[in-house]
Amino acid sequence: MSPFRPVTVADVARRAEVSKATAARVLGGYGPVSDEVKLRVQAAAKALDYRPNELARSMSTGKSGTIGIVVGDIENAFFGIAVRSISDTAHRHGFNVILANSGEEVEAEKAALKVLVGKRVDGLIVTPADNRNIAHLRDIVRSRRPLVLFDRPIDGLAVDMVATDDRDAAFAATMRLVEAGHRRLAYVTALNAEPPIFIGPEQLYTSSVKARIDGFLAACHATGIEEPERGICLAGGTATGQQRASVEQLLSAAEPPTAILASDSLVAFEIFKAMQARGLRIPEDLSLVSFYDAEWTSVTTPPISVIDQPVYDMGTQAAELLIARINGESPPARHCVLPTRFIERGSIGAPRRTMAAS
């Protein structure tokens, strides 16, 4: 009735009748050991079903063989694939992955980081929730622990980063809508802002959101659309019903937009559902374009035009950059911006009633 104490090197050493040091050399595969002794130790290890304690190993080596990931929302397919990609790459290089979810809350992000650092991860990949509040990220950098930002750059933080050309993509997609004849455009993004109405870019604390809105506005300005800021809808976070309410409000406005660009596939999904519920047709009543080529966008009638982001590649890149640094490389901070691809499907048409500009 032993309390099932796990087998240790000392146990193996005793059974193989060698010293703990020698057994450790065989089991850890480092020092020189004679073949005869090696076999004896291996036999003893097998007989006792020895399993090395990685914790103890990490303690003395200082390396944990683990990388930490902090994402905004694993439930979002975008992050789901990113996590998959990062862990595939990590495993390929012999690393494990600890996952934490921030729910897009900075406080949760801080807590997650604290835990991961406590576990002495060898490096971190983070999707920062708020680019105004980055003291905790600076701490990471100061402690010399490799860090890669994912999907969202942060100005003034000299650290590796992987993202997409958000501004250009939004610009191009908006131009495409304007070319189709639209003058009343909306950009809908998931963001908890105070106040919930768009006032200016200083309000946007998520860098990718800011870049996309920049692109949207730039395209509007370039084509002479007036007051495009009024079309920006900050639809709130992932909390229940919040986004739905914002979308409902947008669609039932006195002069609703004739085309919508959605910042992610979840918001686009809400828009699609709301339209369906109201009997609005795409693209006759409203044109729709979304960031991210989510599964569902290709099977609707009509399918939705999207800005495809190479998520899997982004994850791989991020992991590669991180692991290179963990392995000792220390070049200056690299910014890796991957191109997006516009996939035109059937969701863009001419606006219902053409309105002459001014």
Add this chain to the structure above:
Amino acid sequence: MSPFRPVTVADVARRAEVSKATAARVLGGYGPVSDEVKLRVQAAAKALDYRPNELARSMSTGKSGTIGIVVGDIENAFFGIAVRSISDTAHRHGFNVILANSGEEVEAEKAALKVLVGKRVDGLIVTPADNRNIAHLRDIVRSRRPLVLFDRPIDGLAVDMVATDDRDAAFAATMRLVEAGHRRLAYVTALNAEPPIFIGPEQLYTSSVKARIDGFLAACHATGIEEPERGICLAGGTATGQQRASVEQLLSAAEPPTAILASDSLVAFEIFKAMQARGLRIPEDLSLVSFYDAEWTSVTTPPISVIDQPVYDMGTQAAELLIARINGESPPARHCVLPTRFIERGSIGAPRRTMAAS
């Protein structure tokens, strides 16, 4: 130019001019310490920016505060939500989560388990890929480490389990299709089998797959459908194109099925795409029902009828069961079977050409 050695209790103790033991008591929040000393130590800790080393802590306490998850495929939304749910619940109880992906390969599953055990996780939640090859799971049980099986029960392994009523759900869905007039049914599942044609249930090494096929066949037999086994399509794993080819083959058969039950939303997606490519209409040409209420199933035209599985609840349940055991409870193995819900949408209709039975 220090090599950035992290601050330890000893450092804090030295600065606060107390013994290492006393500093540890304050920092670890356990032993009795006078208020005056406590303040001094806390001040020193703050000044030095002390961060406890969880690894060292785990080593002496024997608890890591971490639970390990091994899922088949994180990219699958079903597992994505499960992971989200499990980590939410874990964090609520003060645990962290280490994630590993088996890609539905037993060998990868074994490796993942080895690593997680090496990291001394306090407990494990596993989606076993193969119920014939469970020696490694028995090892876990033998070592007294809490284990919960997720989504897939395994006979003869006395361990907690959370799953859905797969057999009943498949039975009911099949009955619904038969009631609509179908006699030529197909059940398509993601499974790498040797040979790739269904021969008998002994071939099915994933328990949920087996249960669902049992239910399908039982409903067919109960309604006098002949040779329903011929409708079972083992469409292969997630490897590229494999499933697509199987589905193509199924649809282009001489006498294609008039109704299909899909074992998961990924396979159903392949079927949907393949049908779309061939111009087949739902439900006029083919009725379709899928397991799991994936996002896309509700926005197609027509929307797809599904067997909704309470994934989030499953994850929460699994985590709760596990944590209870980690916290010392040790009741006999519990099997927690959650009910599914049939969501009827527009994808079921009468078969195109009614065929008289025999």
Add this chain to the structure above:
DNA sequence: ATGTAGTGTGAGACCGGTCTCAATTCGGAG
């Protein structure tokens, strides 16, 4: 004054590995 709890503190063992360094053995050169 002496006994007796009770409280706060320090010294040091311990967890299970890694790793340094000294000791031992053995072969071949001188």
Add this chain to the structure above:
DNA sequence: CTCCGAATTGAGACCGGTCTCACACTACAT
């Protein structure tokens, strides 16, 4: 036959926490 160096091996420190135990000191009853 002796000496040197290479190859193995063992003893024990160390990583950074936790935790046991002994000790000092105070407070109060006897």
